[in-house]
Amino acid sequence: xxxxxxxxxxxxxxxxxxxxxxxxxxxxxxxxxxxxxxxxxxxxxxxxxxxxxxxxxxxxxxxxxxxxxxxxxxxxxxxxxxxxxxxxxxxxxxxxxxxxxxxxxxxxxxxxxxxxxxxxxxxxxxxxxxxxxxxxxxxxxxxxx
Amino acid sequence: xxxxxxxxxxxxxxxxxxxxxxxxxxxxxxxxxxxxxxxxxxxxxxxxxxxxxxxxxxxxxxxxxxxxxxxxxxxxxxxxxxxxxxxxxxxxxxxxxxxxxxxxxxxxxxxxxxxxxxxxxxxxxxxxxxxxxxxxxxxxxxxxxxxxxxxxxxxxxxxxxxxxxx
Numbered sequence: 001x002x003x004x005x006x007x008x009x010x011x012x013x014x015x016x017x018x019x020x021x022x023x024x025x026x027x028x029x030x031x032x033x034x035x036x037x038x039x040x041x042x043x044x045x046x047x048x049x050x051x052x053x054x055x056x057x058x059x060x061x062x063x064x065x066x067x068x069x070x071x072x073x074x075x076x077x078x079x080x081x082x083x084x085x086x087x088x089x090x091x092x093x094x095x096x097x098x099x100x101x102x103x104x105x106x107x108x109x110x111x112x113x114x115x116x117x118x119x120x121x122x123x124x125x126x127x128x129x130x131x132x133x134x135x136x137x138x139x140x141x142x143x144x145x
Numbered sequence: 146x147x148x149x150x151x152x153x154x155x156x157x158x159x160x161x162x163x164x165x166x167x168x169x170x171x172x173x174x175x176x177x178x179x180x181x182x183x184x185x186x187x188x189x190x191x192x193x194x195x196x197x198x199x200x201x202x203x204x205x206x207x208x209x210x211x212x213x214x215x216x217x218x219x220x221x222x223x224x225x226x227x228x229x230x231x232x233x234x235x236x237x238x239x240x241x242x243x244x245x246x247x248x249x250x251x252x253x254x255x256x257x258x259x260x261x262x263x264x265x266x267x268x269x270x271x272x273x274x275x276x277x278x279x280x281x282x283x284x285x286x287x288x289x290x291x292x293x294x295x296x297x298x299x300x301x302x303x304x305x306x307x308x309x310x311x
Contacts, residue, residue, distance in 0.1 A: 004182035007175060009166065013189035016165020020190065021197025023158035028198075028205045030150035032217040035158060037248040042272045054151035059251060061155025066168075066255040069160050078253055080170050080260040082243040091250075091264040093239025095271020098247060100232025102222060105246035106158075108233070109191060114198025115206075115219070122225050123233040128177075130237025135177040138242070 024111055027058070034115075036107025037062070038098035101127070146213050159252040165190045168252045170244025177241055 027035045031054060043055045066075060082090065098104040101123050103112060108127075112120020162168045167190055175184035202219075210216055240246055245253070245264050253261035 001179050001183050004175070004184055007182065007184040007186075009186050010189050013165045013186040014193050016161040016163070016167065017190040017193025018197055019157050019161030019164060020194040021161075021201070023154040023156075023161060024194065024198045025201030026150055026157065027154040028201050028219065029212050031147050031154075031213070032205070032211040032215055032219065033151075034220055035154060036220075037158075037246070037251065038272070041247060041251070041269070042276070045269065045272055045276060054147045057148045057151040058155035058158075061152040061157075062159040062248065062251045063155075063255040065156050065159025065252050066163060068156065069163050070256075075163070075256070078169060078256050078258045078261070080243075080253075080258060081174075082170065082260070084260070084263060087243050087245075087260055087264045088267045090239045090243035090245065091267025092271040092274070093235050093242065094245065094247065094250075094264075095239075095268040095273075096275050097232045097234070097236030097239055097271075099272050099275035100228050101236055102220075102229065102232070104236060104248070105240070106248045110194045110198060111202075112220075113191075114195045115202045116199070117220075117223070119223050119225050119229060123229055126230055126233035127237030127240060130234045131177045131241035132179055134238050134241025135174055136180055139178055140180055 020106075020110065021114075024114065028111075034107065034111045036103050036111055038095075038104040039102070039107055042099055097127075147215065150213070158248060159255070161190075161194070162249050162252045168249045168256075170249075170253075172244075173246070173249070174241075174244040177244075 024035045027033050033054070035058075040055050040058050043051055044059065069075060080087075094104070098107075101108065103120065103123060105127070108117075108120040108123040113124060159168075165186065166172045167187060172184065173187060175182065176187035178184075205211075205217060205219060208217060243264060245261075247268060250261055250264050250268060254265050
């Protein structure tokens with residue numbers, strides 16, 4: 001590992017992480033729910049009416065965040081390198097995988113670890129390993145650049 | 146009130162992803178690219194979020210109801226099984242392909258980027274595939290149970306019939 005100190009942004013990472021932690025805390029203490037984005041989004045799909053309003057509200061907050069934030073602070077245009085077919089394949093894998101795993105980067109990686117759940121630690125280590133392996137294959141084995 | 150706090154949580158979550166730039170797939174991929182120009186930022190984001198979360202869950206665990214008086218409904222699953230392992234691996238491959246997880250993808254959707262929209266549509270389709278597979282599995286389990294019950298009834302009826310013949 002060779003940390004790239006030019007692209008490392010520890011202070012904004014720390015600030016953003018604390019904000020995400022506060023979001024997790026609010027949803028846990030006020031609503032008694034875990035901030036697992038995949039589980040909340042999947043709940044919308046299942047249309048269980050009792051839980052629909054808070055789930056819609058959470059996803060709406062997430063989606064309007066760039067607009068509200070962008071009203072006060074300059075927001076650079078997002079750069080997404082992956083082509084259309086890669087994005088479709090990636091989206092399908094993320095959707096199916098997150099549901100079978102019962103969580104995602106937020107559900108297991110943040111909330112689960114914060115709950116000190118061994119199940120979430122296993123999930124997090126596995127998806128980190130798979131993510132690292134995928135990027136390694138894509139960037140260092142399949143391309144010579 | 147639960148709706149207001151859920152919205153606030155979603156908003157703070159999204160702003161946290163934007164401030165830390167975890168909404169950018171290139172930033173996430175730079176963290177996963179340990180053999181290239183490795184950017185450890187994601188680890189700092191996760192560590193900070195988990196640190197705040199540990200405190201929140203320690204408080205939440207001691208309570209049976211929330212600050213709003215509704216029951217606590219945090220996850221109870223503890224199983225470490227093939228479903229968890231395979232699901233996590235499949236998720237990780239998808240995560241590494243595009244650099245998007247569900248949270249950042251939904252926040253990126255809010256920037257109006259067409260590629261984020263495409264990813265989110267595919268992700269919802271993937272979740273739909275799971276729901277459909279689970280529905281089929283439950284249906285199969287139900288019909289297996291029903292036919293087993295039916296066979297059992299049939300066997301008993303047959304037995305009675307035989308008994309009468311003797």
